[in-house]
Amino acid sequence: MPVRMNKTWTPLTPEKVQRLSGQLGIYQIQAPTGQTVFIGYAGGRSLFGLRGELTKELASRDPGYSFRMEVNMQYMTRYKELLMVHAADHGELPLGNRESPAPRLGRLRPC
Amino acid sequence: MELELSDEQRLLQQTVRRFVREQIVPLEDRLDPDADEIDPDDHDRLVAEIKKIGLYGLGIPAEYGGPAIDLVTECLLAMETSQHRAGLYAPCYGVFGGSNLAQLYEANEDQKQRYLYPTLRGEKTAFFALTEASGGSDPARAIRTTAVRDGDDWVINGGKMFISGADRADYGLVFARTDPAQGRNGITCFIVDTDAQGFYVRRVIHTLRSAEYATELQFENLRVPQRNVLGEVNKGFAIASDRVSRARIPYAAACLGVAMRAQEMSIEYAKVRKTFGDMLATRQAIQWMIVDNEIDIRTGRWLVLEAAFKAERRQPFATEAALAKLVATEAAGRVVDRAIQIHGGNGVTKDLPLERWYRELRIRRIGEGPSEIQRLIVARNVIGGAFH
Numbered sequence: 001m002p003v004r005m006n007k008t009w010t011p012l013t014p015e016k017v018q019r020l021s022g023q024l025g026i027y028q029i030q031a032p033t034g035q036t037v038f039i040g041y042a043g044g045r046s047l048f049g050l051r052g053e054l055t056k057e058l059a060s061r062d063p064g065y066s067f068r069m070e071v072n073m074q075y076m077t078r079y080k081e082l083l084m085v086h087a088a089d090h091g092e093l094p095l096g097n098r099e100s101p102a103p104r105l106g107r108l109r110p111c
Numbered sequence: 112m113e114l115e116l117s118d119e120q121r122l123l124q125q126t127v128r129r130f131v132r133e134q135i136v137p138l139e140d141r142l143d144p145d146a147d148e149i150d151p152d153d154h155d156r157l158v159a160e161i162k163k164i165g166l167y168g169l170g171i172p173a174e175y176g177g178p179a180i181d182l183v184t185e186c187l188l189a190m191e192t193s194q195h196r197a198g199l200y201a202p203c204y205g206v207f208g209g210s211n212l213a214q215l216y217e218a219n220e221d222q223k224q225r226y227l228y229p230t231l232r233g234e235k236t237a238f239f240a241l242t243e244a245s246g247g248s249d250p251a252r253a254i255r256t257t258a259v260r261d262g263d264d265w266v267i268n269g270g271k272m273f274i275s276g277a278d279r280a281d282y283g284l285v286f287a288r289t290d291p292a293q294g295r296n297g298i299t300c301f302i303v304d305t306d307a308q309g310f311y312v313r314r315v316i317h318t319l320r321s322a323e324y325a326t327e328l329q330f331e332n333l334r335v336p337q338r339n340v341l342g343e344v345n346k347g348f349a350i351a352s353d354r355v356s357r358a359r360i361p362y363a364a365a366c367l368g369v370a371m372r373a374q375e376m377s378i379e380y381a382k383v384r385k386t387f388g389d390m391l392a393t394r395q396a397i398q399w400m401i402v403d404n405e406i407d408i409r410t411g412r413w414l415v416l417e418a419a420f421k422a423e424r425r426q427p428f429a430t431e432a433a434l435a436k437l438v439a440t441e442a443a444g445r446v447v448d449r450a451i452q453i454h455g456g457n458g459v460t461k462d463l464p465l466e467r468w469y470r471e472l473r474i475r476r477i478g479e480g481p482s483e484i485q486r487l488i489v490a491r492n493v494i495g496g497a498f499h
Contacts, residue, residue: 001317003313003314043143043144043145044143044144044145044461045143045144045461074317074318074321075145076143076145076146076147076321077315077317077318077320077321077324078315078317080315080324081314081315081317081324084278084315103148104148104279105278105279106276106277106278106279106280106312106326107278107279107305107312108278108312108313108314108315108326109311109312109313110313110314111313
């Protein structure tokens with residue numbers, strides 16, 4: 001598994017989200033501008049896992065957004081890793097992660 | 112060895128048990144099952160509470176401001192502080208403080224001023240970096256990271272694996288080879304600042320563990336001043352060994368705490384769950400699992416307390432610490448496995464803490480020296496060195 005998530009982006013649409021599994025994992029949201037604006041996870045308390053979380057994302061955003069995800073039982077450590085990688089690459093957290101209290105993060109310097 | 116707990120030990124045990132059940136467990140009901148931290152406000156409130164009852168800084172010697180408790184009592188409390196979902200790797204979410212590097216108590220005064228005292232005040236955090244990709248069980252031979260003297264500095268190159276907390280730490284203890292020809296007598300311990308140029312945390316290593324994830328470190332021409340050598344040059348291995356032996360005892364105790372809670376849950380469940388018209392508790396298959404759990408817990412507990420008792424009295428304790436670590440980690444794994452079996456399908460869900468304990472306990476048979484190394488230590492000590 002690469003440190004940076006490098007999967008292709010999928011349009012955040014009802015058709016795509018309905019077909020998702022209810023598994024645990026992590027996801028990223030990309031704005032129409034191409035900027036990654038949120039990193040989230042579907043954890044043990046998420047109703048219907050990734051499908052549930054991305055359904056909520058879909059309902060809260062305008063058309064034109066995209067997502068990509070990883071099914072991952074180690075969602076918590078992966079979530080923190082992706083936040084740290086984003087901070088290392090861009091100097092700050094994604095916009096959506098700045099609004100809510102972020103977890104206690106360290107400093108990562110991936111190659 | 113005294114078999115009865117003192118009144119003070121009993122009181123401390125009850126106080127911490129009540130704290131875990133009344134303060135920590137209810138918080139976890141609101142957290143993700145894999146969470147390893149609580150809300151900072153809750154953290155500060157609970158730290159203040161622990162300070163008020165005089166238990167802040169468990170493991171810190173009394174002369175440095177820790178509570179004056181011996182290693183036996185520390186182990187008894189470790190069996191309590193781990194009795195919640197995140198308890199194995201984030202006991203009470205750190206509100207007891209005190210997770211410091213014991214080696215720093217041997218540092219010189221200048222090093223204590225710059226590193227130990229700020230750490231004790233909660234201003235700095237540290238990591239311990241011994242294991243490398245080439246192995247962790249035989250560090251004397253496995254360490255490939257080198258440190259070469261250059262004027263008043265040492266230049267470190269290499270990497271470390273499975274290092275907890277390095278990405279959040281202000282500094283750490285890094286073991287490097289300073290004399291390639293000398294085996295275990297060629298390793299030196301350096302205090303390394305994490306903001307130094309050439310220090311990199313390359314990635315999170317994802318394991319079965321949800322809390323306190325491990326990281327991979329890389330050092331590229333990392334310059335460390337001579338005054339940051341901890342102890343003597345080429346004598347670093349003794350520093351690592353001392354820490355590892357003693358640390359095994361409370362490490363084992365924490366595993367037993369989880370096992371004790373899993374057993375309690377199993378008994379409670381067996382008394383309310385009916386199958387084919389009768390309680391599980393009436394079934395011999397279940398009763399025997401509960402009895403086997405009890406044997407595992409009591410055996411492990413005795414060995415842990417014996418090791419702590421000897422270490423506290425400065426008697427030789429390497430065999431006892433190895434037995435305690437070996438038996439407690441393996442026994443706790445078996446207990447949680449049986450507890451899951453007793454709980455059936457519920458046991459493997461994230462609704463209960465059992466699945467997290469099951470995953471995280473598996474690591475305990477490897478961390479701080481795998482079971483095979485503990486057996487090797489015991490064999491060497493009971494048979495004698497000539498046969499190894």
